Amino acid sequence: MxxxxxxxxALFLTVSSAEFSTNAxxxxxxxxxxxxSPKPTVELIKSIKAKRVKIYDADPDILNALKxxxxxxxxxxxxxxxxxxSKSQSFSDHWVSKNVIPFYPRVKIRYLLVGxxxxxxxxxxxWFNLVPAMRRIKKSLRNQKIxxxxxxxxxxxxxxxxxxxxxxxxxxxDISDPVIKPMLNFLNRTKSFFFLDVYPYFPWAENxxxxxxxxxxxxxxxxxYSDPVSNLTYTNLFxxxxxxxxxxxKRLGYPDIRIFIAETGWPNNxxxxxxxxxxxxxxxYNRNVVKKLTTKPAIGTPARPGSAIPSFLFALFNENQKPxxxxxxxxGLLYPNGTNIYEIDLSGxxxxxxxxxxxxxxxxxxxxxxxxWCVVAKGANKTAVAEALSYACSQGNKxxxxxxxxxxxxxxxxxxxxxxxxxxxxxAQFQKIGGTCQFSGLATQIVRDPxxxxxxxxxxTLV
Numbered sequence: 459m460x461x462x463x464x465x466x467x468a469l470f471l472t473v474s475s476a477e478f479s480t481n482a483x484x485x486x487x488x489x490x491x492x493x494x495s496p497k498p499t500v501e502l503i504k505s506i507k508a509k510r511v512k513i514y515d516a517d518p519d520i521l522n523a524l525k526x527x528x529x530x531x532x533x534x535x536x537x538x539x540x541x542x543x544s545k546s547q548s549f550s551d552h553w554v555s556k557n558v559i560p561f562y563p564r565v566k567i568r569y570l571l572v573g574x575x576x577x578x579x580x581x582x583x584x585w586f587n588l589v590p591a592m593r594r595i596k597k598s599l600r601n602q603k604i605x606x607x608x609x610x611x612x613x614x615x616x617x618x619x620x621x622x623x624x625x626x627x628x629x630x631x632d633i634s635d636p637v638i639k640p641m642l643n644f645l646n647r648t649k650s651f652f653f654l655d656v657y658p659y660f661p662w663a664e665n666x667x668x669x670x671x672x673x674x675x676x677x678x679x680x681x682x683y684s685d686p687v688s689n690l691t692y693t694n695l696f697x698x699x700x701x702x703x704x705x706x707x708k709r710l711g712y713p714d715i716r717i718f719i720a721e722t723g724w725p726n727n728x729x730x731x732x733x734x735x736x737x738x739x740x741x742x743y744n745r746n747v748v749k750k751l752t753t754k755p756a757i758g759t760p761a762r763p764g765s766a767i768p769s770f771l772f773a774l775f776n777e778n779q780k781p782x783x784x785x786x787x788x789x790g791l792l793y794p795n796g797t798n799i800y801e802i803d804l805s806g807x808x809x810x811x812x813x814x815x816x817x818x819x820x821x822x823x824x825x826x827x828x829x830x831w832c833v834v835a836k837g838a839n840k841t842a843v844a845e846a847l848s849y850a851c852s853q854g855n856k857x858x859x860x861x862x863x864x865x866x867x868x869x870x871x872x873x874x875x876x877x878x879x880x881x882x883x884x885x886a887q888f889q890k891i892g893g894t895c896q897f898s899g900l901a902t903q904i905v906r907d908p909x910x911x912x913x914x915x916x917x918x919t920l921v
Contacts, residue, residue, distance in 0.1 A: 480752045482804040483510030483530070483770040484791065485721055486520070490777040491839075492794040496523035502796050503529060503774065507805040512720065512770045514574065516557035525564040532569035532770075533557065535595065537584070540573050543594050544587035550594035551601065559602060567607055570595055571653060571720070575614045577633050585633060589640045596648060610645060612653040612720035615699060618706055624761070625687040627702035628709060642712040651718035651768070654703055658695040658743070659724045659785075663733050669695065671823060675724075675739060676746035690760035696722070696747060701761040719769035722747055726776070726799050728785035729895065729903045730826045731920055735785050738820040741800035744771055744791070745810060752806030771804065779899050787899060828905065829917040832885040832895035833878035835902040843877050846897040850880035854887045860913065867913035878908060879915060886916035 484503060494502070500523045503511055510530040513520055524531055535543070535553065543550045558567060572592045576584055588611060596609045615621065617638070619630040629638045645652060662674040672678040674695045683692045688705075692698050700717055707715055724743035728735030750757055751769045758765035776790035776799070791802055801813040834843055851858035860867040860883075861876045868876075877900075885895045895901045895918075909915045 480754060480756075480766065480768075480806075481507055481509035482748045482751055482806070483512060483532075483768070484508045484804065485512045485514075485770050485773045487514060487773050487775065487777050487780070488517070489779045490775060490794055491779055493775055493777070494794065494796060496520045498796070499774070500524060500527060500529070502792060506791060506798075507803050507807075509804070510568070510768070510770065511774075512569075512571070518560075521561045521565050524566075525561065528566070530566045530568045532571055533567060534574055535570060535572045535591075537573045537576060537579065540576065540584055540591045541587045543572075544590035547594055547597065550591070550598045554595065554598040554602065558599070558604070558607070562604060562607070569651075569653075570599070570607060570609050572609065572611045574612055575655065576611060577617050577630075577637065578614045585637050588637060589644060592641070592644055596644075608648060608650040610650045610653045610718070611641075612655055614655050615657070615703075618702060621699065621702035623683075623685040623687060624690070624692070624698050624701040625685050625705050627705035629706050634710065639710050642707060642710060642715060645715050646712055651716045652703070652707065653718045653720040654700070655721040655772075656696060656699050656719055657722060657724075658699065659734065661699075662695065663735075666733050666824070671734065671739075675742050676750060677742060685760075688761070692760060696750070697759040700767070701759050704759070704761045716765070717767055719751070719767060721770060721772040723772040723789045725785035725788045726790065727788035729783055730822075730830050730905060731903070732783060732785050732822075733825045734820070734823050735788065736818070736820045736822055737800055738817045739823070740789075741802070741817050744802055745813075747771075748802070748804055748806045752804075781896065781898060783894065783896065784903070825920065826905070827920055829907070829919050830895075830903050830905055831878075831908055831915050831917050832881040832901050833904055833908055834874045834881065835900055838874075838900045840873065842898070843873060843900055846900050847873065847877040847880050850877070850884040850897070853884055857883045857887060866911075867915075869911075879913070882908075882915045882917065886918055889918045 496519045512532040514534045515536055516533050543553065561567065572595055573588060576588050592609050592611060599607050617629055617633065618627055620626050620628040658674045662669045662671065670681050673681045676694045679693050724740040725735040726737045726740040751767055756764055756766040771791065773789045775792050775794050776788050778787055780786040790799060793799060800817060801815055858880050859865065861879050862868060867879050881895065881897060881901045885893055895903050
C-alpha cells in the first residue's frame with residue numbers, strides 16, 4: 459500500500475468495512491414451482507436482514523429486482539458454458555456484456571462464481587477448463603474497467619482427500635497439482651476468496667453414533683477435540699472442516715487465501731431414513747453459525763483466530779423440485795409462501811432468548827426403525843406423475859403386475875393410487891442396490907401403511 463497520510467488510511471478502512479458487511483448472506487435458489495416472484499422475494503431477503511445474496515444464474519428478472527438495493531450480489535456462471543469460456547475470450551466477453559454490464563453498478567455485483575462444485579463433477583474435461591475460464595472472466599471484467607468484482611468458484615468438501623485431523627488437510631491427488639494449485643495462484647494474485655460449501659450435517663449424519671450432535675450444532679463448549687499435530691483445540695465440527703481446507707491450502711504454499719462460506723445450513727426435514735433433519739436442529743445450527751460468523755470482533759477458527767469469514771446460508775426457500783433425497787428440498791429458511799420456518803436474523807444481533815416462537819422438539823435424532831412406504835407427494839404434477847409411473851413399471855420384475863385390470867391393487871382406478879403402488883413396489887425391489895424414493899421430487903416416504911382392502915403395498919424396512 460505504501461505510505462498513506464493517516465486520514466486517507468482511516469478513510470480507506472471506513473469504506474472497506476462499510477462495503478464488507480458482517481451480516482450473513484443467503485443462497486437464492488429457483489428449483490421450485492411455487493416460489494414467489496423476484497420483487498417480493500427481495501423484500502423477504504431484507505426481512506431476515508441478509509446483506510448479500512448468491513444466485514445460481516444471471517436471471518435478469520432477479521437482477522432487475524435487486525437494482526438500487528444495498529444487497530451485495532454473487533452471480534454464478536453456468537457449469538455447462540465453462541468449456542466455451544475457457545476456449546474463447548470473445549465468448550467470455552459476450553457473457554459479461556450480456557449478464558453483468560446491463561446491471562452493474564446499480565446492482566451491487568461483487569463476485570462472479572465460475573460454475574458450482576465443478577471438481578465434484580465426474581466430467582474431468584471441465585476440471586481442466588475451470589481455471590482458464592476464471593482467468594478469461596477476470597480479463598473480461600478488466601476490459602470493461604470493472605475492478606470491484608472478484609472471480610472465484612465454490613467447492614464441496616470432497617475436494618479434500620484427507621480432512622482429519624484438520625492439520626492433515628490435503629487436496630485430492632487427481633486435482634491438487636493440475637487444478638487446485640493454479641487456482642490458488644489465481645485467487646492469491648487477484649486477492650479473491652476460496653469459496654467453500656461447509657455442511658457439518660453430512661459427516662454427522664453418516665457417523666451420528668460417534669460425533670456428538672451438540673458438537674455439530676455449536677451447542678457445547680465442553681465437548682472438544684485437540685488436533686495431535688497442531689495442538690489446536692476445536693469446540694465444533696464447522697471449524698474442523700474449515701481448518702482442514704486452510705491446512706490443505708497451506709500445504710500447497712498458499713497459507714493466506716481467505717475463506718468465503720459459499721453454502722452452509724442444516725435440513726429442516728427429510729426422508730425417514732435421514733437422521734437429524736428437523737426444524738429444531740436447523741434453527742439451532744443456523745442461529746449459532748450466524749452468531750459465530752457475524753460476531754464483532756471476528757472469532758475466526760483455531761487456525762485463523764480473529765479472521766472474518768463472510769458467508770451465505772443455504773437456502774432462502776424450501777425448493778420442491780430439487781433432485782436427490784428429501785433433505786435436499788428442505789434446507790430453506792422460509793416456506794415458499796414467505797413465512798418463516800423458524801425465526802432467524804442474519805445480522806446475528808437477536809439473542810436466542812428474544813426469538814418468540816418456541817421450536818418443536820426434535821423427533822429423529824436417531825435413525826427411524828420400522829417399515830416405510832413410498833407414495834406420491836402431495837400436490838405432485840399429474841403429467842409428471844404419469845411419466846414416473848411409466849418409468850417405475852418399466853423397471854424390475856413384475857413391479858406393476860398388481861395394478862393391472864382385474865388384479866388386487868387395480869382399484870381404486872386412479873393415477874395417484876397406481877403411481878403410489880408403483881413407487882413403493884419399485885423402491886422395495888431396488889432400495890438395497892441404490893434405488894430411492896425420489897422420482898424427481900414426486901414421491902415422499904410415509905410410515906402409515908397405505909394398503910387398502912386386498913391390496914398390500916410393498917414396503918422397505920429400516921433396521
